[in-house]
Amino acid sequence: MIEDLLLTRYNYVVVVLLLGIGTYMLIENSNLVKKVIGMNVFQTGIFLFFITSAYVEGGAPPVVEHGGHGSTYVSPLPHVLILTAIVVGVSLTAVALALVVRIYAEYGTLDENVLREVRADE
Amino acid sequence: MTLTLLEAAILLFVIGSAVTAALLRDVLGSIIAFAGYSLGIAILWVYLQAPDVALTEAAVGAGVMTLLFLLTLVRTVRPPSDELLESVGWRGATAGGALAAALLTTVPSLPAIGDPDAPVVAGEVTQYYLDNAYGETEVENVVTAVLAAYRGFDTLGEAVVVFAAGVAVLVVLRQGEFV
Amino acid sequence: MSSNDRPPYVESTIIMTTVRFVAPFVLTLGLFIMFHGAESAGGGFQGGVVVGTVILMLAFAFGIEAVRAWLNPTAILGLIASGVLVFLAIGFGSVALDGAFLEYHAYEQLGIHHASGYGIELVELGIGAIVTGVIIGLFFVISAGFDPAEGEEEDLL
Numbered sequence: 001m002i003e004d005l006l007l008t009r010y011n012y013v014v015v016v017l018l019l020g021i022g023t024y025m026l027i028e029n030s031n032l033v034k035k036v037i038g039m040n041v042f043q044t045g046i047f048l049f050f051i052t053s054a055y056v057e058g059g060a061p062p063v064v065e066h067g068g069h070g071s072t073y074v075s076p077l078p079h080v081l082i083l084t085a086i087v088v089g090v091s092l093t094a095v096a097l098a099l100v101v102r103i104y105a106e107y108g109t110l111d112e113n114v115l116r117e118v119r120a121d122e
Numbered sequence: 123m124t125l126t127l128l129e130a131a132i133l134l135f136v137i138g139s140a141v142t143a144a145l146l147r148d149v150l151g152s153i154i155a156f157a158g159y160s161l162g163i164a165i166l167w168v169y170l171q172a173p174d175v176a177l178t179e180a181a182v183g184a185g186v187m188t189l190l191f192l193l194t195l196v197r198t199v200r201p202p203s204d205e206l207l208e209s210v211g212w213r214g215a216t217a218g219g220a221l222a223a224a225l226l227t228t229v230p231s232l233p234a235i236g237d238p239d240a241p242v243v244a245g246e247v248t249q250y251y252l253d254n255a256y257g258e259t260e261v262e263n264v265v266t267a268v269l270a271a272y273r274g275f276d277t278l279g280e281a282v283v284v285f286a287a288g289v290a291v292l293v294v295l296r297q298g299e300f301v
Numbered sequence: 302m303s304s305n306d307r308p309p310y311v312e313s314t315i316i317m318t319t320v321r322f323v324a325p326f327v328l329t330l331g332l333f334i335m336f337h338g339a340e341s342a343g344g345g346f347q348g349g350v351v352v353g354t355v356i357l358m359l360a361f362a363f364g365i366e367a368v369r370a371w372l373n374p375t376a377i378l379g380l381i382a383s384g385v386l387v388f389l390a391i392g393f394g395s396v397a398l399d400g401a402f403l404e405y406h407a408y409e410q411l412g413i414h415h416a417s418g419y420g421i422e423l424v425e426l427g428i429g430a431i432v433t434g435v436i437i438g439l440f441f442v443i444s445a446g447f448d449p450a451e452g453e454e455e456d457l458l
Binding site for chain 2: 334338339340341342343344345346347350351353354357361369372373374377378381384385388389392402403405415417418420421424425427428431432434435436437438439440441442443444445446447448
């Protein structure tokens with residue numbers, strides 16, 4: 001059972017692990033920059049799920065040579081979705097990092113716990 | 123698709139660098155581990171026959187994203203670290219572990235990797251795009267055809283999101299110009 | 302361990318020479334990916350990011366402030382705006398010709414053959430321009446950071 005899982009659905013197991021690691025980083029790392037890294041790890045876990053679902057045994061990349069009937073291709077739709085998701089992801093990261101820079105300028109710390117204390121004192 | 127040794131090595135590298143990024147106390151070390159992680163993921167896309175995604179991931183994940191993280195570190199602070207690793211916290215470990223365990227129970231129900239009868243691959247939408255993309259859009263790369271023609275309105279939305287992110291960063295950092 | 306102990310970045314001959322040598326090739330690759338997106342792997346998003354990294358690479362080798370002074374802010378803004386305008390013009394142009402939004406075949410009545418191929422190519426270039434501009438912009442804005450003094454002045458206003 002476990003052997004079967006690892007040999008035929010290994011990518012999905014990796015997806016699950018990456019989502020777990022991402023959640024851990026978001027909750028446990030008190031440094032805000034590391035939280036943003038955790039968000040990105042979680043995100044790539046989901047990307048891996050989509051791209052794996054598009055894969056087909058012996059499939060070629062979806063570039064059809066003049067119609068290209070008859071040969072096997074991987075599914076192009078998840079690729080498109082993830083392609084745009086990556087670019088939106090970098091925009092999201094940039095906004096998050098800008099907020100981090102701003103928080104540091106206002107409070108002089110990036111540690112979640114210290115930040116909470118400073119906010120409580122105000 | 124059966125698991126080859128090289129793929130297993132890449133998957134292990136990806137998980138290993140993710141764990142390293144999570145546990146390293148030094149933020150700079152964490153960022154470098156994340157850059158390695160992105161590169162491993164980009165190689166994985168090539169194995170999964172997604173060259174378009176691999177190109178973007180290599181340039182964005184390992185390149186631009188790392189630079190943005192490094193710049194943030196320059197603009198803020200790199201906390202001094204005496205120890206190499208952080209101690210594992212129970213709250214995060216419980217939450218992450220519970221999520222992973224819950225999701226793991228769904229994995230056996232998913233189709234095997236590379237199964238030609240899997241719903242995504244054998245589905246009507248995929249077959250329509252593959253059969254008609256060249257005839258209808260005169261573009262050989264189906265990814266481009268879907269991106270710019272079939273889902274063109276969607277892509278306009280994505281472009282607007284990217285533009286909005288640029289404006290949001292300007293607002294948050296109270297600056298008037300991009301350069 | 303703190304970053305203040307280390308000497309500030311001095312221009313390194315090795316990095317500068319490498320970047321000077323590699324930059325034209327990366328720029329060519331990025332443009333190739335952008336223009337060739339219809340026939341092989343590539344397109345606006347992918348090519349735009351690669352073209353954007355050329356400027357980022359220059360900034361890392363020759364100093365961020367030097368490259369910031371060299372770049373024209375209007376050009377970056379113009380790049381982003383022209384990308385959006387090209388996308389919108391092609392999208393609504395087909396509406397003006399009694400087609401749906403982005404219905405490339407509507408342009409064939411103007412006597413343009415392969416309108417669909419050219420239309421997609423142009424849209425991809427538009428996306429590439431937006432992505433390139435925004436990537437460069439994000440980099441320089443975050444590198445400038447936040448100046449609290451400036452912010453307070455605005456608060457008073």
